[in-house]
Amino acid sequence: MKSVFTFISALFLTTIVMAQATRKVTADKIVGIVGDKIILKSDVYNDILDRQRRGEQVPENANCAIMEQILTLKALVLQAEKDSIQVGDDEIDALLDNQIRGFVQMYGSKEALEEIAGRTVYQIKEDFRQTFKERKLAERMRDKIVENIKITPQEVKEFFLKKDQNNLPFYESEVVIGEITVNPKASRDLEKLTIDELNDFKKQVESGTQKFEILAKLYTQDPGSKENGGQYSINRTEKTWDPAFLNNAFRLKEGQVSPVFKSKFGYHIIQMVSRAGDDAIVRHILRIPSITDDEINEAIKKLDSVRSKLIAGTITFGEAVARYSEDENSKFTGGIRQGQNGSTYLELGQLDKELVELLSKTDLKPGEYSKPTPYSDERGKKGVRIVYLKARTTPHRENLKDDYDRLAKDALEVKKQKALEAWFASKIPSYYIMIDDDFKGCGTLHNWMQYAAANNNKQ
Structure with missing residues (x-):
């Protein structure tokens, strides 16, 4: 079994994609069951198809690796529910909102996202809700299994000595x-010059003589948004944004341009492009007074x-x-x-x-x-x-003296991995397991297949 400590992030980095939100691209059937948790054929193959659409190289046995990851996830979710581990709706909503903001940033606007998906933002969120909840439950269960795992100096030394001493990293x-x-x-004179400059940009946009995004491409000093005309997707509740920036943005109506205001980065004007509740797409121009x-x-x-x-x-x-x-x-x-x-x-x-x-x-x-x-x-x-x-x-x-902290971290991860594998070895036989014949050639699923066969023999 591959590292189950990292499988969750690996799985969801690639499976949370627009293809999953918008349409099923394979004929669906149940290809796996863990307890009362089912795995659909589309859960496995949509991921592979989406990688191909993005031009990524897909390993020959990608279906086997993805199936193993999903089986592992379902087992952790099943046990999390048995152990009454909770995930709040507010937490899932925050994760969903963040994902939608990523999609909106990718496609340029909420309207473009909905057009491509053929669904409303609300419907897309509901498509993802169960997936996000299962991911979070699996993470909580994994953390619970390894929460008391510690590492000692002697274990770090043993971990190091087991390495090939003739092939240590440099x-x-x-x-x-x-x-x-x-x-x-900056001096007051140079600050005033910056403010006057932004007020002039504001007048050009409001008079219709120039587009905001063109001015942003020409004059903004924010390298993160210069190439896309100063555009950002923002959310009122996100703590990463400067408070002054958020406050001025969410006072605006669509198409409106803000007065000049100061943030910790410099002076800005903002144009509201579109807004849906606490989510918005804005453009801004940042100017930093000369020092x-x-x-x-x-x-x-x-x-x-x-x-x-x-x-x-x-x-x-x-x-x-x-x-x-x-x-x-x-x-x-x-x-x-x-x-x-x-x-x-x-x-x-x-x-x-x-x-x-x-x-x-x-x-x-x-x-x-x-x-x-x-x-x-x-x-x-x-x-x-x-x-x-x-x-x-x-x-x-690499040596114990200079790299102890690095070695201790690696040794701890290995110890946690072994604890997770031991946990699975003890728990999997107690679950009902079914794996479709489509995956009978997957060597990585050997242990799962054994338990599935044992279940069939009991019936």
């Missing part, structure tokens, strides 16, 4: 980086004082981050950069170009702080930062 240099950042404030050398130098002077305190030891790095850093993520990370997987050890390729150049030019050593240095973020917004090199590894073969 790791490039990695760093643990902390930052204290300050965002210089002069005077503002940069003022920020450098402020951080010079902070660096002096750090070097003197009168303040810790964590305290300095809490008092002086203007990076909102700092309060969650203590100023330390993190990768997508939550790791604080980052390869140089994961850092921005300016930060890599700073590390190479200054020859910063672990435990040292850089001088305050100007930089620009991914949106082009200027800032000044102190960089703290907390740790740096040298290029090396």
Whole structure:
């Protein structure tokens, strides 16, 4: 049995697609049963057909792998229901809303989505409701099975020694980086210039002399929406959006353009394209007031004082981050950069170009702080930062000393996987299992087939 710890995300990354929401593309029949949970032929083959439509390579035995994943999911759902594990309707509604926003972003508007699907947004949500509920129940059941699994240093050592010591992975240099950042404030004159510029764009749109999306493509300083005319799909309840942006957007009627307003990113105007309750499609233009050398130098002077305190030891790095850093993520990370997987050890390729150049030019050593240095973020917004090199590894073969945390994480995942497999081995024989002859050639379903055959012999 392949890793059941990761099967849920793998299954639903590919099966939650428009083909499933819009139409059945195979003649349906029941091809599997786990307890009282049925598996339809379309559940398996629609996924394969959709991959082919997207031009993806489909493995020869993809039907076997997908069938195994769905059998595993159904078994977890069945046990979750027996154990009275609950998933709230509000939670499912939030997941459905997020999925619909993804579809709307993909197809450009709610109307385009409904036209392609041949169904209303409400109907599409109902098509997905049971699927989303089963996924969440399976996740909860999986988490319950492994919640008490821990790993000891001895187990980590044994895990490492079982590896092929002549073929251990090689790791490039990695760093643990902390930052204290300050965002210089533009002068009032330059802020006024930006506001006047956006007011002029607003007048052009409202007079009909120019289209909003064309102005956005030409002038917005938001790289995430520049190419599609400043367009975003948003939801009033999402916490990821700037509050000022949401508040100004949801005051608008369709086609209306907002007054100029300020967010943490700069100054904006928004045009409401369409709205359905808490969901909306908007266009916006972002302009960031220019920062002069005077503002940069003022920020450098402020951080010079902070660096002096750090070097003197009168303040810790964590305290300095809490008092002086203007990076909102700092309060969650203590100023330390993190990768997508939550790791604080980052390869140089994961850092921005300016930060890599700073590390190479200054020859910063672990435990040292850089001088305050100007930089620009991914949106082009200027800032000044102190960089703290907390740790740096040298290029090396995997070993217990340098890679203990990484090895402990991997060893824990293996231990959880074994616990899940043991759980399945004990539970599957107690379930009624039926698998259609279409899948009798699937070697990966051997254990499931055995239990299915045992059920048939009992009848």
